[in-house]
Amino acid sequence: MGRVSLFGGDVARAEQMYHESRDLDPRAGDVLQLKKELSTKPRVDAGRPADYFHNFSRLCSLENKHHSPVFNHPRIVCRYRPGLLPYYRVKEEILSESPFASVVYDVITDEENYFLRTHVKNKLIRGRVGGADAWVSEVRTSDIAWIWDSDSPIAQSLSLRVQAITGLDVKQRVPGGPSSSEAFQVVNYGLGGHYEVHMDPFDKPSDRPELQGSGERIATFLIYLSDVQRGGSTVFTRAGVSVAPVKNMALLWYNFTPALKRDDLTEHAGCPVLIGQKWIANKWIWTYGNTFRRRCGLTPDATHLDIEPDMYRRYGVN
Numbered sequence: 576m577g578r579v580s581l582f583g584g585d586v587a588r589a590e591q592m593y594h595e596s597r598d599l600d601p602r603a604g605d606v607l608q609l610k611k612e613l614s615t616k617p618r619v620d621a622g623r624p625a626d627y628f629h630n631f632s633r634l635c636s637l638e639n640k641h642h643s644p645v646f647n648h649p650r651i652v653c654r655y656r657p658g659l660l661p662y663y664r665v666k667e668e669i670l671s672e673s674p675f676a677s678v679v680y681d682v683i684t685d686e687e688n689y690f691l692r693t694h695v696k697n698k699l700i701r702g703r704v705g706g707a708d709a710w711v712s713e714v715r716t717s718d719i720a721w722i723w724d725s726d727s728p729i730a731q732s733l734s735l736r737v738q739a740i741t742g743l744d745v746k747q748r749v750p751g752g753p754s755s756s757e758a759f760q761v762v763n764y765g766l767g768g769h770y771e772v773h774m775d776p777f778d779k780p781s782d783r784p785e786l787q788g789s790g791e792r793i794a795t796f797l798i799y800l801s802d803v804q805r806g807g808s809t810v811f812t813r814a815g816v817s818v819a820p821v822k823n824m825a826l827l828w829y830n831f832t833p834a835l836k837r838d839d840l841t842e843h844a845g846c847p848v849l850i851g852q853k854w855i856a857n858k859w860i861w862t863y864g865n866t867f868r869r870r871c872g873l874t875p876d877a878t879h880l881d882i883e884p885d886m887y888r889r890y891g892v893n
């Protein structure tokens with residue numbers, strides 16, 4: 576436990592546990608190992624804000640249900656989300672207004688879920704972080720694989736569903752052209768698997784040819800392919816939102832404000848899986864093809880809900 580605390584950045588607790596366990600058995604292997612790690616590990620991880628681990632671990636340790644800051648706004652929290660098609664509405668729970676984050680239940684069927692997980696069975700490889708020079712890192716401990724729309728009619732119909740729900744273009748113009756969305760990224764986290772605090776837009780240009788000229792990841796549509804017995808929530812460390820995985824539920828948020836300013840409040844993380852395993856499928860939607868679908872607001876600080884009526888009026892949806 577002391578080593579877990581140290582790994583989680585809680586040096587004070589690790590030291591306290593070291594002293595307690597040393598008094599019990601000073602020669603135990605774990606005690607000696609903890610002593611070694613305490614003496615070599617830098618006390619503060621450079622570049623991380625002081626509240627980095629505090630917010631991450633506090634939000635991760637909340638109970639296994641959604642948490643959001645008090646939503647003090649006259650606009651409703653549960654609604655039928657206006658979508659691209661006037662007759663197609665999905666039940667949506669808004670968890671945060673700014674940054675906008677919401678969940679939609681049962682966006683895929685069990686059969687589609689099974690397809691996504693089995694299609695990648697022999698293709699999963701360790702996920703990386705970074706842009707063109709992406710590297711394997713302890714920051715992200717999961718296996719990933721990609722499913723393009725051209726790989727299967729099921730993937731294609733799922734992409735169209737994401738388009739209908741978000742109102743955003745998701746067309747993939749590969750090979751050769753810029754795309755409005757990436758392939759589904761299927762991710763498997765084993766025990767302890769996690770993804771530390773990060774933002775989805777790239778810091779550096781990506782080396783993936785299909786993304787050249789596509790702009791940026793304006794929205795993230797994350798589908799949970801499994802429940803997780805304990806742990807594995809997605810947490811927004813600055814916005815104070817925690818989302819517990821529910822099989823076949825999707826979590827949607829916008830990484831950019833309507834004025835195309837990177838929204839730092841969307842900083843988020845995947846909490847460590849404590850019991851069970853976790854599967855998700857990410858769909859990132861790009862600026863390309865969406866300039867007129869998600870227009871600017873009337874003011875530079877307009878939020879997503881401010882521009883929504885304008886976004887859907889074009890499709891005859893009120």
Ligand SMILES: O=C(O)CCC(=O)C(=O)O
Binds near residue numbers: 770775844845
């Ligand atoms: O696993 C999660 O809950 C978050 C995953 C994530 O943020 C990502 O893949 O970019």
Ligand SMILES: [Fe+2]
Binds near residue numbers: 843
């Ligand atoms: Fe992410």
